[in-house]
Amino acid sequence: MLFWNRPSRHCLIAGLLTSALLAGCTGPSLKPTTSPAATTDTPVSWNSLPPTSDTELSAGFAAWRAGCVKLKNDAAWAKPCQAAAGVPASPAAIRDFLQTQMDVYALGSSEGRQGLITGYYEPVYPGSLTRTAKATVPVYAVPDDLIVVALDDIYPELKGKRLRGRLKGRTLVPYDAAATIASNGAKSPAIAWLTSPMDLQFLQIQGSGRVQLANGRQLRLAYADQNGRPYRAIGKWLVEQGELTSTEVSMQSIRAWASAHPARIAELLASNPSYVFFERKPDSNEGPSGSLNVPLSAGYSVAVDRRAIPLGSLVWLSTTTPDGLNLVRPVAAQDTGGAIAGTVRADLFLGTGDAAGELAGRMKQSGRLWLLWPKGVALPGASAR
Numbered sequence: 019m020l021f022w023n024r025p026s027r028h029c030l031i032a033g034l035l036t037s038a039l040l041a042g043c044t045g046p047s048l049k050p051t052t053s054p055a056a057t058t059d060t061p062v063s064w065n066s067l068p069p070t071s072d073t074e075l076s077a078g079f080a081a082w083r084a085g086c087v088k089l090k091n092d093a094a095w096a097k098p099c100q101a102a103a104g105v106p107a108s109p110a111a112i113r114d115f116l117q118t119q120m121d122v123y124a125l126g127s128s129e130g131r132q133g134l135i136t137g138y139y140e141p142v143y144p145g146s147l148t149r150t151a152k153a154t155v156p157v158y159a160v161p162d163d164l165i166v167v168a169l170d171d172i173y174p175e176l177k178g179k180r181l182r183g184r185l186k187g188r189t190l191v192p193y194d195a196a197a198t199i200a201s202n203g204a205k206s207p208a209i210a211w212l213t214s215p216m217d218l219q220f221l222q223i224q225g226s227g228r229v230q231l232a233n234g235r236q237l238r239l240a241y242a243d244q245n246g247r248p249y250r251a252i253g254k255w256l257v258e259q260g261e262l263t264s265t266e267v268s269m270q271s272i273r274a275w276a277s278a279h280p281a282r283i284a285e286l287l288a289s290n291p292s293y294v295f296f297e298r299k300p301d302s303n304e305g306p307s308g309s310l311n312v313p314l315s316a317g318y319s320v321a322v323d324r325r326a327i328p329l330g331s332l333v334w335l336s337t338t339t340p341d342g343l344n345l346v347r348p349v350a351a352q353d354t355g356g357a358i359a360g361t362v363r364a365d366l367f368l369g370t371g372d373a374a375g376e377l378a379g380r381m382k383q384s385g386r387l388w389l390l391w392p393k394g395v396a397l398p399g400a401s402a403r
Contacts, residue, residue, distance in 0.1 A: 058361075059123040059389065059397055067122060067388060068336045070346045072109035078348030079105075079112045081318035082332045085352050088310050089330045094395045120390040122334070123397070125326065125361050133362025135337040137381030138224070138321070139374035140306050142236065143217040145210050145229035155218050156208035157229075160243045160295045163205045164193060182246025193245040197288035209298055210237055216276050219252065219287055220269060222294040226306040228370065238299040240306060247291035255289035269379060305367065308353030316369035321353035326361040327389060328398055329354065335364060337385030340377065348390070362387050 070078075079102075086099035098119045105115045124131060146153035167181040167190070183190045194202070200215070210229045212218050221227045221239070229237040253267035261275055276283050299306075304313035308321065310329050320333065327333060331351040339345055349366070358365050364387060368374040391397060 058126045060126065062122050062124045062388070064117055064122055066124070067334050068346045070348070074347035075109050075112055076107065077315075078318050078332075078350070079116075081315035081352075082348065082350035084315065085310050085312045085330055085350050088312055092330060094328070094392055094398075095330050098392045116332075116390065119393060120332070121393050123389045123391055125387045125389055127361040129362075131362060131386055132384050133360060133364075133387065135335070135364050135366060135381070135383045135385035137366045137368045137378035139368045139378040140370040141217075141220060141224050141227040141375060142230050142371050143212055143214075143221060143227060145212040145217075145237070146231060147210060147237070149208070149211050152213050153211035155212040155215050156203070157210040157212060157218065157221070157239065158199070158204045158295050159206045159209050159297060161204045161206040164243060164245070164295075165190060166243070180246075182244065192247065194293075195245070195247050195288075195291035196293040197284070197291070199245070199293050200284070200287065204295075206295065209296060210239065215283055215287060216273055219290070221296075222292070225294070235301065238301065238306075239296040240299050241294060242297035243295045245291075245293040245295075247293065249292040250290045252286055252290050255286065269375075305370065308367070310352040312352055314352060314367040315350065316367060316374070318347065318349050319352045319367045320349045321355045321358045321365040321367070322351045323359050323361070323363055324351075324354050326363075327351050327387070332390040333364070334388040334390060335366075335385060336387075337383045340380035340383070345385075 083099070083102050083105075086095070086102060089095040089099050092099075101119060102115065105111050125133075127133075144153075145157075149156075163184045165181075165183055165185060167183075169179050169181065170177040181190070183193050185191075194204075212221070212229065225241045227239055229239060231237060253262070253272055256262040256272065256275060257264050257267065262271055276286065279286075302313075305316060305319070306314055308314045308319060309324075320335070322329075322331075322333070329351055333349050333351055334347075335349045336344075336346045349364070353365070353367065355365060362385070364385070366381065368378050368381070
């Protein structure tokens with residue numbers, strides 16, 4: 019069907035940004051979601067964890083504890099979260115709490131214990147609240163005529179699946195493709211205006227971002243819904259056209275091509291029929307909200323495959339930076355994504371703006387993960403993940 023929704027918001031937030039630009043996100047289907055390949059959760063001692071600094075420990079614990087507001091009714095995390103509220107801001111107290119409350123499991127699969135660690139970020143683009151001579155590209159809210167149909171009331175096996183479309187008479191038909199919306203507009207207000215159609219495309223790929231207004235204010239935008247059309251990677255289209263090779267595809271190379279071929283930008287963007295609608299969020303210096311619906315902490319929130327690591331979990335991460343520096347810290351599993359699949363797989367949120375984006379674009383590292391899980395609580399089975 020043309021108007022199934024995409025599998026998750028973070029598929030837009032482009033874990034492993036190059037993959038999102040080149041290969042796209044895995045589309046939904048009627049087949050049951052498969053579990054990570056031969057997942058292994060091996061209990062290990064606390065002494066087996068690679069050491070981290072007090073600063074890293076405190077920051078990672080704080081990021082995880084901030085997510086406890088969404089775990090009050092979670093069978094696994096309710097009691098640890100309640101106890102965590104009273105832990106002093108002392109590295110010694112945090113270590114004592116973790117070792118008292120949690121067991122450690124080394125994560126692995128049939129492919130081994132090494133996995134892929136990537137990065138993502140929140141972009142900032144210039145724009146306006148109203149249309150101006152420079153800001154001519156609308157960012158639309160959810161249209162009034164977009165119909166969303168939940169199917170799990172009738173088909174429980176389709177839990178989380180949605181149909182999206184619009185009514186034509188009494189028939190639900192696919193919603194307009196991106197090229198049609200770009201030409202004819204949408205039946206919704208423009209909540210902001212950007213200066214470049216490429217900025218809008220990358221905002222949709224990232225799934226959230228900020229608009230830098232002339233008065234210094236930054237308007238926060240977040241994913242609200244989508245037209246239901248399948249996502250097609252614009253980088254892949256450029257490769258198919260012979261304009262770039264697969265190894266050349268990046269956000270920077272796509273922007274450079276668009277700058278050199280302004281007359282073909284509409285053709286490029288039309289190759290991706292998916293279109294994302296946004297909503298405004300209150301002004302704040304907090305990060306964007308992840309799938310757990312709490313603000314992400316730069317450097318300490320990760321997107322994971324929830325079939326392997328339940329949302330809200332505390333995870334010990336060991337990897338390197340693109341410059342080769344060791345990166346060892348506890349991180350909070352607070353986001354998910356269609357491009358984030360596998361047991362030893364994490365996408366590290368790196369912050370807001372160009373510097374974070376430059377780092378995210380280079381982050382493609384080998385790493386290991388350990389799950390910190392409440393003592394006395396059975397690990398969830400693969401079917402529950």
